[in-house]
Amino acid sequence: MxxxxxxxxxxxxxxxxxxxxxxxxxxxxxxxxxxxxxxxxxxxxxxxxxxxxxxxxxxxxxxxxxxxxxxxxxxxxxxxxxxxxxxxxxxxxxxxxxxxxxxxxxxxxxxxxxxxxxxxxxxxxxxxxxxxxxxxxxxxxxxxxxxxxxxxMKRLNEHFAISGWISVIFTIVIIIFLSKGITKPLLKMKAATREISKGNYSVSLPDTYDDEMGELAESIETLARDLQYLTKQRNEFLASISHELRTPLTYIKGYADILRKQDLPKEETEKYLTIIVDEANRLTQLVKELFELAKLDQNQFAIVKEKVDLHPFFEKIKQRLLPIFQESKIEFTVSCPPNLYVMADPLRLEQILFNLLDNAKKYSPNNGAVVLKALKHKNEVHIVVQDHGKGIPEKDLPLIFNRFYRVDKARTRSLGGSGLGLAIVKELVHAHGADITVSSTENAGTCFEIIFKGEVR
Ligand SMILES: Nc1ncnc2c1ncn2[C@@H]1O[C@H](COP(=O)(O)OP(=O)(O)OP(=O)(O)O)[C@@H](O)[C@H]1O
Ligand SMILES: [Mg+2]
The missing domain is CATH 3.30.450 (Beta-Lactamase)
Incomplete structure (x- = not known):
């Protein structure tokens, strides 16, 4: 070369x-x-x-x-x-x-x-x-x-020859310095990319150039940082998945062992079998959600938007969820002005709201109240899911949309959560070109707000 x-x-x-x-x-x-x-x-x-x-x-x-x-x-x-x-x-x-x-x-x-x-x-x-x-x-x-x-003429030629040689030598010296000067930062960047490909992401390139070279160096550093972040994310994600899979599997194996070894009364056998089925269901759900997230990550998720009339849409949701809320003795109210529309994929929107309402129900005490409402604000349509449950501590608020993040791991496990619900909600909301915000006060309640920009008539 x-x-x-x-x-x-x-x-x-x-x-x-x-x-x-x-x-x-x-x-x-x-x-x-x-x-x-x-x-x-x-x-x-x-x-x-x-x-x-x-x-x-x-x-x-x-x-x-x-x-x-x-x-x-x-x-x-x-x-x-x-x-x-x-x-x-x-x-x-x-x-x-x-x-x-x-x-x-x-x-x-x-x-x-x-x-x-x-x-x-x-x-x-x-x-x-x-x-x-x-x-x-x-x-x-x-x-x-x-x-x-x-x-x-001979004297003139001699002078010309001397100045000719001097210029050749000068030219060579200048060129050596110049070409070295130009290629030196490139060589440094080459070395940096080698380091990155080896997995050493903490490369730093001197930012002494305010030209294209400088921009290139900056891009390489950004790339290294992004790669580092992604690698860290991937490792954490894999660690969480294996942990999440291991726990139900341990339950299933443990109870199956008990059932095999001991001659147990019928009720107990029933109890253990129920636990095994529950854990198996939880595993199935987990795998389903992971698969969903993987599809969202690869943009394989087709969002087919159409004009959704929110009033009848909310009514349908209410009919489906009301019995579940009633079972937990939680008041569930829905409110939406007529003729309010959003451009959304109805199936996905339903999935988003089910997830948020499921959380609201899960993290509300009995006799609590949950509200699903829609309202027009300037040029935007806001869909609000509000509960008066235990709320989320302020320090956890920025993290709840992360995969596998749960505020209280021990307690929410008993409620069956894996911490993927909100991650999916966030991806789906963003796939719609909309935004989601959350505000919460501990022991007072939580409010999720989905914001669709641009009015649909
Ligand atoms: N309405 C809420 N009130 C209080 N805490 C909430 C609420 N919604 C979410 N959280 C907290 O945020 C965490 C993440 O929620 P997320 O929906 O992602 O997971 P999950 O409900 O635990 O499990 P999954 O939805 O995957 O079954 C929850 O574990 C809970 O601690
Ligand atoms: Mg949830």
Whole structure:
């Protein structure tokens, strides 16, 4: 596997190297060209100034004077007549002969470059015409040895090579730091995810980045926390399930053993058998509820909503539950204004209310009272289940919707509760897009309120 930092580094290097090479090439060309042009211009203006003198006096003496001046300088001059015959020159003329173009009628008065190829030729050269009364009388050829330009270019190339190497080294160093800087947090995150997959959820990543890297680090930490929470939940849940299953099974096994070993009177046999059946029923109920919760967790629960008219709906519930409440001598009242609707799955809504009413009945003393009512509040429909039972201590209130949570484990067990009822209620209410709240005062009563948002007409 190639490391990301290496890949990034190579990519950066080639991009920057290409860019810098192109810029160097461009700069080098520009400098060379302008330097040569400068040389040619100064050569030409030097020729022009000789020409100006010669235009005033085009005679042997002046020509000799001009030639003398040039023989002292780095440049050379060759003066010809209008037909190209050499009149005088500052150095032996053989080297210059091939550049002399003979009669050149088209030369402009400010002169012209006749050789600019400094790379291949030994000289660069210009020519200036000498005119008298509008007639061409002679030509001033100026020459400059290209050796000086070559040595200047060599120096320039050396400078370019040095700065080129310096930039390459700098680029490499910067790229190494940069790519390491970019990949370092990624490597840390990789290590963190490895730890998470091993089950070590307490990873912490430094939050020094306020960019996408920082967001990614934060997401990983959140993921770790969520996973930790879920794992803890799952373990607790499994522990509770096995505990809940073990208790009735112990009863069943214990009483079955007694029945098998001893010759018991009929009533006692009856009693033990009833206990066995009750515990078996409790197990069946528990498994059913667990299965229901599992389906809710996986969103396999189809909620088929329809418009439910609460008044007749409540009446039906009352008819079904009234005998059970009467048996416990608890007053059960139902109240609902006519034409109040909610969008709900009637079967599930019934399940929710049965669960809440079952609790209300279970945790109310004899001669208590339980109320089921519905009311409209602003744009919401509230369904309230209220009892005047023993209530729930304040510290337990936030926990009662948790799976297997019971306030008083010993006592509620005798009432047959497993602590799953409210967990199912909460899931079902949320599956409807509704909310559930609870308020309670110890020894005064409890009030559950389901809130359906949005009015249905
Ligand atoms: N109306 C109420 N009055 C007093 N305590 C209540 C009331 N409703 C619920 N509780 C408390 O909340 C706990 C959780 O209720 P939940 O309905 O989830 O479980 P359960 O009734 O014990 O068992 P299940 O409903 O699964 O048979 C109960 O054990 C009880 O302690
Ligand atoms: Mg219950």
């Amino acid at each position: 190639k490391k990301l930092s290496v890949k990034l580094g190579i990519l950066f290097f080639f991009i920057i190297f290409g860019l810098v090479t192109f810029m160097f090439f461009f700069l080098h060309n520009g400098i060379t060209q302008s330097r040569v042009e400068e040389e040619l211009t100064s050569l030409q203006s030097r020729g022009n100034s000789h020409r100006d003198i010669l235009e005033k006096h085009f005679d042997q003496d002046t020509i000799a004077h001009v030639v003398l001046m040039e023989s002292e300088a780095e440049t050379d001059v060759v003066i010809t007549n209008q037909d190209g015959q050499i009149l005088n020159s500052s150095a032996p003329a053989e080297a210059f002969v091939k550049y002399l173009k003979g009669p050149l009628p088209s030369i402009p008065s400010e002169g012209r470059v006749i050789e600019g190829h400094w790379e291949d030729e030994p000289y660069i050269s210009t020519v200036s015409p000498v005119e008298k009364d509008g007639q061409l009388v002679g030509l001033v050829y100026m020459f400059q040895d290209t050796a000086s330009i070559h040595s200047m």
